Amino acid sequence: MEVGLVVEGDLEQTSGGYRYDRKLVSFLERRGDEVDVLSLPARSDDDRGLETVSAPSNPSSTDRSIRDRLDRPYDVLLQDELCHPTLAEHNPHLERPGAIVSLVHLLRTPDPVVDDSRVREREKRYLESVDAAVCTSSYTRDRTTDLADGDLPTLVAPPAGRHEGVALSADDVRERARTDPFRIAFVGNVVPRKNVTTLLEALARIDGGKHDWRATVVGSLETDPTYARAVRERARSLGLDDRVTFTGRIETAVLESVLERSHALAVPASYEGFGMVYLEAMEYGVVPIASSVGGASEFVADGRNGFVVDPTDPERLADRLGALAADRDRLAALGTGALETATVHPTWSETLGAVRTFLQRCCEGESTGGDPA
The missing domain is CATH 3.40.50.2000 (Glycogen Phosphorylase B;)
Structure with a gap:
């Protein structure tokens, strides 16, 4: 497969979500897939999800540059959901990717710290612009499908830990x-x-x-x-x-x-x-x-x-x-x-193997179902 992976900022960031993304990139490349990492400008927590909810009719040069980077003939354009404020504007205009799949580590809508209807509006609009979603827990999958009005094919693919097995006896x-x-x-x-x-x-x-x-x-x-x-x-x-x-x-x-x-x-x-x-x-x-x-x-x-x-x-x-x-x-x-x-608990190889199979089915246009990994 030819995969584009969209992340916010540097892929080497230390959070669990970025570690999951790095593990996935390495796994896909070891199996012969080509992965193009597309880094979008980082936003502060105060900025995420608070933009206007309509896509610009006359995109700026920056918007055009981002859209050109996204609109390429990838078999799958895999998008870290953290980037949803930007991607919600551009996804409806993308024509060349075979499938757009969201990788959902952490929705902001269920977060009690974030009580803003604009965040829900933007996340909902974003999830309605993708073809499928990979979620790291059943909890996240349920909220993802709720936002997308229940029509979004999903896979639950939980992360593994730092070790294959246990670190102590x-x-x-x-x-x-x-x-x-x-x-x-x-x-x-x-x-x-x-x-x-x-x-x-x-x-x-x-x-x-x-x-x-x-x-x-x-x-x-x-x-x-x-x-x-x-x-x-x-x-x-x-x-x-x-x-x-x-x-x-x-x-x-x-x-x-x-x-x-x-x-x-x-x-x-x-x-x-x-x-x-x-x-x-x-x-x-x-x-x-x-x-x-x-x-x-x-x-x-x-x-x-x-x-x-x-x-x-x-x-x-x-x-x-x-x-x-x-x-x-x-x-x-x-x-x-x-x-x-x-x-x-599932190993990284088990989880990421299920993700790869799911992505293959997405890019081949098969029914992806909704069963967890």
Whole structure:
């Protein structure tokens, strides 16, 4: 196949969605497909989805340049949905791609942080301009088809983790469960959607301060510097300075060492399309405490291999963390349960193989159906 992949900004960005895109590019190329990566100018979160909803009748030179780059004889023009504000303007005018398929990691419409009818209008209009969609969770697929009025062929293709299988043994996880202090990790850019403030409120409540714990917040402090400063100030005001470490962006090897030492991962995001970080933690037997809003509950089974909590409820989050710190037998059992889940989760090869088959069927004009990978 000849595939065009449209992304926003640099493909080498560190988020899970961009890692998924890079994995897909490598997979397709190893199987003999030609992949042309088309990078569109990055937009700020404030700008995405807020443009006028009608395509320009007289496109500017910049618009014409983008349209010329998109309108090429690709078998499939695969588009990261993050680019929807620009693509909604151009897709209706494209004539040369054989099929246009959206890769949907994270819709903005279901995000409680984004309450703007213009965002829904733009995402709806964009999804109505594509031929099919690949979604990273059933949760995201359901919302994608709702926006597209239920007529869009879809594939659910969940991401895998960082390892083929697991990174630690069950014996390692059980032994770590006996160690002190109780270590909590947060992994993700320090931005409002990731909801670090709720985690801090929970940490300040852990069993009245009876447990010896430490928390490490791993992720960029530069993506939203204003919010990151507010988060660090909140940690100071809660008296958590001596037990919460903000690392900023770190290398993969350092992240892996954090996960090797951690007992629990707590990321109470306001909304996660899938939540790759929970799965990555499970590969280390780290007990995930995941957001109930989004796709994480499709692989985090509450009380069996982790917990699922309301991201607006710091009291419940504190209760879960305190219970794990107090009951190391349960911590070990949940950690080994997390390992078992990571073991049976689809690998990158399985997921991306299903994506490639789906794309082939799209470009050949076959019925793509709606079955998950």
